Amino acid sequence: MQQAPFHQLPDDRLAPASAFFVTADDGKRLRLALWEPEDSAAYGTVLLFPGRTEYIEKYAPVARRLTDRGYAVLAIDWRGQGMSERLQDDPRPGHIIEFSDYQRDVIEMVVAGRHIGLPEPWHLLAHSMGGCIGLAALENDLPVQTAVFSAPMWGINLRRFQHGAALGIAYLxxxxGRGGLVAPGSGGANTTYALEESFNANLLTGNADEWARLMREAAHWPDLTIGGASFAWVGKALNECSRLSAIASPTLPMLVGLGSEEKVVSAASIRDRVAKSPRASLFEVRGARHEILLETPDRRDAFIRAMLDHFDAG
Incomplete structure (x- = not known):
């Protein structure tokens, strides 16, 4: 493991994470970050799986809530985003070669956690694309005792496209030879969502303070951000969601958060998975958009309290 940078805004008073680089089995360099409780030893660990476009620093406030409760938190920049190795010459599109490659990142994360000696039991917190990766990781026996999903990408809200048409376009x-280019409707090639979209129209949060934070982070750290998804990512992601829809549900306790204003992932796919999962419960957040963990304080805190209770009960 090699020390890696961890960024903070000038007025950020939260304790920084310890960040480091590791190398996956196919040679891709990945950045991980570890937060630990300040005043006592941790009595458990949360593996934090971010979503598409995201970077470790975005989750510092959530990590603080978890460390205050006594958990260590290990987070990752997925390959192709944040400070992990990008996958093509143009670093801006969100790109992937095979969706199963994300499981290589998960394995390296687990190996790092074991090497550090992070305390057990381990738990999973996964948002959006991280929820898709997380469900596949549970299928592969990820060593966690409980799981919390925030707006998991178990299906994609394509809005303007039918599923078959989107797959066909991605395949073509x-x-x-254009699989690495940005697919229409997924965002601009050289833009960052928080800087190109207005607050009133954004699909992520109704919290103006959090939206302002995302804008400041994107402006301060443009190299951490990415633009829209590549055709290859869209095709591989749709195929992975279809594959996962047919697998048996995990048997460990799962808490699944869903906002009533969700427009990024498929709410129907989330409801279907919860309905057929023997130990899953759906936590619906009235008025919340895609980023429940960044929502207005009343919405965010209600979900975080449920998350912490879920981990404690596990």
Whole structure:
């Protein structure tokens, strides 16, 4: 493991994470970050799986809530985003070669956690794309005792496209050698969502303070951000969501958060998975958009309290 940078805004008073680089089995460099309780030894660990476009620093406030409760938190920049190795010459599109490659990152995260000696039991907190990766990781026996999902990407809200048409376009783009280009409707190639979208129109949060934080972070750390998803990412992600829809549900306790104003992932896919999961419960947040953990204080705190109770009960 090699020490890595961890960024903070000038007025940030939270304790910084300890960040470091590791190398996956295919040679890709990945950045991890560890937060630990300040005043006592941790009595458990939360593996934090971010979503597409995200970076470790975004989760510092959530990590603080977890460390205050006594948990260590280990987070990752997925390959192709944050400070982990990008996957093509143009670093801006969110890109992937095979969706299963994210499981290589999960394995390296677990190996690092074991090497550090992070305390057990371990738990999973996964948001959006991280929820898709997380469900596959549970299928592969991720060593966690409980799981919390925030707006998991178990299906994608394509809005303007039908599922089959989107898959066909992604496949054709790959055949034409354009799989690494940004797919229409997923965001601009050289833009960052928090800097290009207005607060009133954004799909992520109704919290103006959190939206301002995302804008400041994007402006201060442009190299951590990425733009829209590549054709290859769209095709691989749709196929992975379809594959996961057919697998048996995990048997460990799961808490699944869903905002009533969700427009990024498929709410129907989330409801379907919870309905057929023997130990899953759906926590619906009235008025929340996609980023429940960044929502207005009343919405955010209600979900975080449920999350902490869920981990404690596990």
């Amino acid at each position: 783009a790959g055949r034409l």
